[in-house]
Amino acid sequence: MEAFQEFFRELAQTYPKWNFIYLYDPAQTERVLTGLWTTIKLSVVCVALSVVIGIIGAWLQGSPIKWLRLLVQGYIQFFRNTPPLVQLLFFYFALGQFTPTYAPDGWVEVPIISNVGWAILSLSFFAGAFNVEIFRSGIEAVPDSTKEAADALGMNRLQIYRYVVLPLAFRVSLPSLNNNLVNLVKTTTQAIVIAVPELLYQLVSIYNDYSTAQNACMVLMFLVYIVLVGILVMGMNKWERNMRIPGYGQN
Amino acid sequence: MSDTAWTPDQPIVSIKDVHKSFGDLEVLKGVSLDVKKGEVICIIGPSGSGKSTLIRCVNALNDIQSGSIKVEGLEVNTPNLNKLELRKKVGMVFQQYNLFPHKTALENVMMAPMLVLKQPQEEVEKKARALVKKVRLEGKENNYPGELSGGQQQRVAIARSLAMNPDVMLFDEVTAALDPETVKEVLTTIKDLAADGMTCILVTHEMGFAREIADHIYFTDRGVIVEHGPPSTFFKSAKDPRTREFLSQIL
Ligand SMILES: Nc1ncnc2c1ncn2[C@@H]1O[C@H](COP(=O)(O)OP(=O)(O)OP(=O)(O)O)[C@@H](O)[C@H]1O
Ligand SMILES: [Mg+2]
Numbered sequence: 001m002e003a004f005q006e007f008f009r010e011l012a013q014t015y016p017k018w019n020f021i022y023l024y025d026p027a028q029t030e031r032v033l034t035g036l037w038t039t040i041k042l043s044v045v046c047v048a049l050s051v052v053i054g055i056i057g058a059w060l061q062g063s064p065i066k067w068l069r070l071l072v073q074g075y076i077q078f079f080r081n082t083p084p085l086v087q088l089l090f091f092y093f094a095l096g097q098f099t100p101t102y103a104p105d106g107w108v109e110v111p112i113i114s115n116v117g118w119a120i121l122s123l124s125f126f127a128g129a130f131n132v133e134i135f136r137s138g139i140e141a142v143p144d145s146t147k148e149a150a151d152a153l154g155m156n157r158l159q160i161y162r163y164v165v166l167p168l169a170f171r172v173s174l175p176s177l178n179n180n181l182v183n184l185v186k187t188t189t190q191a192i193v194i195a196v197p198e199l200l201y202q203l204v205s206i207y208n209d210y211s212t213a214q215n216a217c218m219v220l221m222f223l224v225y226i227v228l229v230g231i232l233v234m235g236m237n238k239w240e241r242n243m244r245i246p247g248y249g250q251n
Numbered sequence: 252m253s254d255t256a257w258t259p260d261q262p263i264v265s266i267k268d269v270h271k272s273f274g275d276l277e278v279l280k281g282v283s284l285d286v287k288k289g290e291v292i293c294i295i296g297p298s299g300s301g302k303s304t305l306i307r308c309v310n311a312l313n314d315i316q317s318g319s320i321k322v323e324g325l326e327v328n329t330p331n332l333n334k335l336e337l338r339k340k341v342g343m344v345f346q347q348y349n350l351f352p353h354k355t356a357l358e359n360v361m362m363a364p365m366l367v368l369k370q371p372q373e374e375v376e377k378k379a380r381a382l383v384k385k386v387r388l389e390g391k392e393n394n395y396p397g398e399l400s401g402g403q404q405q406r407v408a409i410a411r412s413l414a415m416n417p418d419v420m421l422f423d424e425v426t427a428a429l430d431p432e433t434v435k436e437v438l439t440t441i442k443d444l445a446a447d448g449m450t451c452i453l454v455t456h457e458m459g460f461a462r463e464i465a466d467h468i469y470f471t472d473r474g475v476i477v478e479h480g481p482p483s484t485f486f487k488s489a490k491d492p493r494t495r496e497f498l499s500q501i502l
Contacts, residue, residue, distance in 0.1 A: 149349035149408075152310060153363035153415060155340035163366065167353050247397020248352045 011211065019212035022220070025092040028206055028213075036224060042119065042198055043185045043228070044197040049124035050184060051177075054131025061136055072132065079129035084122070085190050091122040092194040094206040134180060139165060139175035171243050182229055189225075191230030199224060257324025258458075263288040263450050264309060264419055266315040269306055269318035270330075278304045286419070291451045294463040296471035297497060302454040305471070306421045308340070309452065310341040322419060323396050336365070342412030343421040346428055348404040350396040356407045357383060357392040360414045367415070375414075382410040385439050403435025420444065422453040438464075458501055462486055469493045 003023035012019035022028040060072045079087065094121055101109040114119070142165050150160045189200040203221055207214040262285035271279035279300045286292055296301045307313040309320055311327050311334055322329040322340050350359050360379040362369045383392055386406040396404050405425055412420060422441065426434040436459050445451055445464055455461055461468055462482045469479040470489075479485070480492045489495050 065434070141321045143349075145345065145347055145349045146351065148312060149343075149345060150363075152312060152338060153366040153411070154335050154362060155337075159366050163362065164351055171353070244351050245397060246394060246395045247399075 008062055014160055017215055019210060020216040021210050021213040022206065022216070028210075031202045031206060032199070032220070035197060035199035038116075038197050038202075038223075039188060039199040039228070042116070042188045042191065042196070043232075046123045046127065046184055046188065049120065049183050050127035050131050050181075053124060053128030054135050054177075057132030058135035058139060059127065059203035061132065062139065064182045074187070075125075075130045076132055079126050080133075084187050085127045085193060087122045087126055088119060088194055090189055094119040100104065101212065115191075115194045116196050119188075119194060119196045121186065124154050124189060126187065130178065130180045130183075134173050135169065137176075138171075141172045142168045169247070174236070174240045174243060178233070181236065183233060185229055185232055186225065258289050261324070262321075263290075263323055264452065265319070265321040266305075266309070267319045269305070269308060269315050269320060271301075271308060271315045273315065277340075278474050279308070280318045282471070282474070283318075284409070284475055284476065284479070286377070287451060288418075288450055289448045291445045291453070291464055291471075292467045292469060293465040293471045294452070294454045294471060295456070295458070295461060295497075300471045301474045302471055303423050306343075306423055306452055306454055309419075309421060310343055310359060312343075327331060334458065339368075339444045340416060340417055341419045341421060342417035344405070344408050344412055344423070344425045346424045347426075348396070348408045349354055350404055350408055350411070352396050355393050355395055355401065355444045356388060356410075358402075359396070360410045361413070363409055364414050370394055377383055379410070379414060382413055383407075385413075385443070387436070401429045402436045402501070404435075409437075409440055409444075419450045419452065421497055422451065422455070424454050424456065426457060456485075456501065458498075470497065472497070 008020045008023040012021070012024075013243060022032045043212045057072050057075070060068050063069060096111060096113065099111050099113050103109050108156050146164060146168070149158055149184065150164045155163070188198060191198055192204065197203065205215040207217045264286040266282060266284050269279050269282045275289065278428070282305060284292070294305065296302055304313055308315050309327070309500075310457070313330060315328050318328065322337060325337060325340065326332070327337060338433065345360065351362065354362060357376070357379055358383055358436050361375050362453060364375045365372060365471075378416065381397075386409055388403060388406055388410070391399060391403060391407075399407065409425075425441075426437050427438065433434065434457070438457065441451065442464055445481070453465075465482050466478060467484055468485045470477050470485075470491075470493075478489060479489045489498060
């Protein structure tokens, strides 16, 4: 361990452009690790929330109540047609001003939704808007004739939805969902603009403090996201394979 | 009006002066026919003459504008129809099989009895295995529909309907989508059923089969029954020119 740290300390002295400071300075290692952990947490929470939003939204879009459908449609348009970066700024700086505050220690007033909270909300609703459309088209891909067969067997609407429509719709949706969730994980980096201490934020701070660490930080950035997104893609592909029905869909 | 008044010596399906329109298009223009218990009737006629519509009305997949359809005394044309009660009496098999692609052959057969009739799993499975055997698909229990031939899928669909223990079976051109070689195996299955005393209403283009199996043949054209009779007289001495023309084209 000592030798390892010593190696990179010397490397930085010999080649000042390659200062892997986070490999020998424990304080910087700590910053990278907390950043990574924040990114992972942010990604997992946003992925889960956006999928829930997608399912609820798709369900509401099939509702007989017109204004509910319009509401969902409006939500989708709003989030699909504006950049996620603008959404983050808007949520945090505009909406953030109107949220109530509280004083945990009795003195300092803090807003009930932190910048991390806003990032989670904003990113989840951003990806959720796409998920609504993805699930919706999956549901529409289930042929009426299949539902009719279930109907003719005496199944009620809820049973048809639960046991026929959803399992088939979900399989159709998985590849697009896969893409969208990969995008979401990459988009979490944009939370840097509202100072969420995720990985990108930490690495940028490190090379702002130690300018010689710039290249080393850039390299790490790429590596981490390649690995992180790679794990997600692998997991999703495995899931897709497990869900595949022999002889059904794209062979 | 009471359902309990029905006795097996009365027609099991009684259709009286049924009118059915899709928008401005009147598809059934006063159709009447009776089916006795254990009888097999075949409905033949040119494309678009309303054959599918008629049998879909029998299990309320389509509603009708006027007239009466009774199944075991249960009036179908009423706003407070208990659909579940009707569907327990009537099974239906479709041209395109419409199996649940995410369920194995056995699961397809088991689904409705478990969900709709709430029968215990072991009992349902035992019965389902027997039905799969009955349609001569032993060994295919764990195959998904996508792994079965058209004829095999159609036989699963028949078993799936039978699992609900219906008193009347509706078949809508169930061999029309099949290769000539597999048509026979499905027809054999239907023949077995008829021999067991099942009441069957078939829409079919298989004249040879109709002649062999039917107790009574109905010829429909443009929404009316033009001519009907037992196969022996129907095929030999059709009187109506439309019937003759149809038969000359198809035989
Ligand atoms: N859901 C519907 N909406 C509007 N029109 C319909 C609908 N279903 C059927 N029709 C029309 O009703 C008429 C009768 O259709 P139907 O399917 O009953 O005919 P068919 O005798 O079964 O014909 P085929 O031998 O081609 O199956 C056709 O003109 C068809 O276009
Ligand atoms: Mg038809």
